[in-house]
Amino acid sequence: MFLVYSETGFVQNMMHEPVDDSYVDRVRSFGFNVTRVPDAWMADKTAADIWVEPATGEIALRPALQIHLSRTEIKADGKRLATITGLPRPCDVLIEGALQTIVDGRLDLVSDMPADYEIRIDQWPYLPWSATVSAR
Incomplete structure (x- = not known):
């Protein structure tokens, strides 16, 4: 899976594989942050469940508030x-x-x-x- 995300780690768009590398490069050339994640990892998740750590590009589940x-x-x-x-x-x-x-x-x-x-x-x-x- 191919994810486009904002500078805060908000997932703006998701595309399932296969996604051609030239397409990923083109999206990056427009200034978008892009990463990949295995489709299997995303099987039971939506974009609202995850975020991308901006400093590292690592994908993680959004944390719960400890209130x-x-x-x-x-x-x-x-x-x-x-x-x-x-x-x-x-x-x-x-x-x-x-x-x-x-x-x-x-x-x-x-x-x-x-x-x-x-x-x-x-x-x-x-x-x-x-x-x-x-x-x-």
């Missing part, structure tokens, strides 16, 4: 909080569609309004992560 959520339920009293730690530094977090940039790897969520708060993180090259914190 810890202290609790999924809090009192809606404006005091009790749920803490999320282990966030990439920096990263963007979506809370109910509102974007927040976290620079220190930690997010404290507190609410005085009863609701379910969906939290999403989609930080390349990590796999997306989401959780819901309920304030009651």
Whole structure:
């Protein structure tokens, strides 16, 4: 399999073998990053599952975020909080569609309004992560 990837390692295109070497050379001549991976290795994977390490050109599974959520339920009293730690530094977090940039790897969520708060993180090259914190 032939992969075209961005400078961040995002797989932009995949082509199954056979791919002629002259075609690969031509794609490279246009400034694209190109690598090959055995079709068998990709048999149970999609482009969303993998990334290419830009410094080495090695193909790997996208890592999971090592995030810890202290609790999924809090009192809606404006005091009790749920803490999320282990966030990439920096990263963007979506809370109910509102974007927040976290620079220190930690997010404290507190609410005085009863609701379910969906939290999403989609930080390349990590796999997306989401959780819901309920304030009651």
